[in-house]
Amino acid sequence: MAEPLSNGDAYQSVPEAYVFPEHKRPGSSPSSAAAIPVVDLGGDDPDRIVKQIIDAGREFGMFQVINHGVPEQLMSEMMSSAEEFFRLPTEEKMALYSTDSKKLPRFHTSLGYDLENDHEKVLYWRDCLKLGCYPLEQFRHQWPEKPASLRASLEAYTTAVRAVALRLLRLTAAGLGLDEVHFEEGGLITGPMLMNVNHYVPCPDPSLTLGLGSHCDPNIITVLMENGVRGLQTRRRGGGGWVDVEPLPGALVVNFGHQMEVISNGALWSDEHRVVTNARAARTSLAVFVMPEMGSVVSPALGLVAGGKAPLYRPYTYQEFLGAFLATAADRDTILAHFQNKD
Ligand SMILES: O=C(O)CCC(=O)C(=O)O
Numbered sequence: 001m002a003e004p005l006s007n008g009d010a011y012q013s014v015p016e017a018y019v020f021p022e023h024k025r026p027g028s029s030p031s032s033a034a035a036i037p038v039v040d041l042g043g044d045d046p047d048r049i050v051k052q053i054i055d056a057g058r059e060f061g062m063f064q065v066i067n068h069g070v071p072e073q074l075m076s077e078m079m080s081s082a083e084e085f086f087r088l089p090t091e092e093k094m095a096l097y098s099t100d101s102k103k104l105p106r107f108h109t110s111l112g113y114d115l116e117n118d119h120e121k122v123l124y125w126r127d128c129l130k131l132g133c134y135p136l137e138q139f140r141h142q143w144p145e146k147p148a149s150l151r152a153s154l155e156a157y158t159t160a161v162r163a164v165a166l167r168l169l170r171l172t173a174a175g176l177g178l179d180e181v182h183f184e185e186g187g188l189i190t191g192p193m194l195m196n197v198n199h200y201v202p203c204p205d206p207s208l209t210l211g212l213g214s215h216c217d218p219n220i221i222t223v224l225m226e227n228g229v230r231g232l233q234t235r236r237r238g239g240g241g242w243v244d245v246e247p248l249p250g251a252l253v254v255n256f257g258h259q260m261e262v263i264s265n266g267a268l269w270s271d272e273h274r275v276v277t278n279a280r281a282a283r284t285s286l287a288v289f290v291m292p293e294m295g296s297v298v299s300p301a302l303g304l305v306a307g308g309k310a311p312l313y314r315p316y317t318y319q320e321f322l323g324a325f326l327a328t329a330a331d332r333d334t335i336l337a338h339f340q341n342k343d
Pocket residue numbers: 196198212217224226231232273274275285287
């Protein structure tokens with residue numbers, strides 16, 4: 001039987017199964033001092049906001065947003081409920097444990113995104129509670145009953161975050177020169193909205209482990225809240241070292257997923273990120289994934305391939321994409337190559 005990392009004990013050493021081979025350890029690639037952009041959504045110049053989002057999307061595919069409208073108290077209540085979940089007795093969490101990656105809700109431990117291809121079987125230093133959260137009516141009755149505050153927090157928080165995501169998608173569509181509601185059509189954002197509640201307990205030797213391996217998210221846009229403890233890292237488009245995402249009080253971290261790169265015909269970048277561990281404090285993050293419906297057909301937006309500009313990708317269903325994503329261990333070039341036009 002699996003054992004969660006958050007079992008209440010402090011680790012004195014790293015169990016062998018979590019030690020990565022030397023070339024895969026986090027220190028083997030240099031870190032960079034660059035910082036990801038910060039977009040102030042409360043600014044009074046909409047054109048400037050749009051430009052900042054597009055610039056950030058081209059360069060990183062990731063940015064932080066401030067003055068986004070999600071009340072601070074709601075964020076802190078949500079975070080407290082999430083942190084409290086991981087402090088529950090092991091049996092409570094394990095009641096939700098499953099090895100079936102399709103099950104919702106699902107508690108799992110030590111797995112990354114490369115389930116089907118993970119030949120080396122090194123474990124990640126992460127516990128995760130995966131939840132469905134939109135449409136609310138479909139999912140809220142399944143949410144864990146403990147801690148007592150969790151359901152109310154989830155309902156209010158996921159509703160508020162969905163509104164931020166939709167606003168960002170409208171601004172992004174405008175910045176790409178598309179109809180403002182482009183992403184609201186064709187089932188592109190009406191798939192089930194999912195949440196990863198990630199928890200990384202303090203690790204006695206962060207140089208040996210990873211909280212989560214390098215990956216791009218497969219969906220359109222992800223909105224993430226973290227508890228102020230560092231660990232998330234990203235890479236600028238075109239390579240270079242890993243860049244630490246500095247937690248900003250009250251901010252949300254936004255990243256574009258693979259579908260945004262395809263729909264924007266390569267103009268925007270699907271962000272590659274990973275999580276490193278630390279010895280001092282537990283890190284908790286809540287990643288909310290806005291996704292297409294399984295049968296939704298995804299392709300470069302028509303407005304971006306007019307005037308002789310070739311579409312870089314062929315149309316496909318999101319279901320087809322997810323199948324390939326899970327089978328190719330999330331390597332960004334390999335997965336995108338499956339859907340590229342060859343001529
Ligand atoms: O914990 C984090 O900051 C990132 C989590 C993440 O990348 C994910 O859940 O897809």
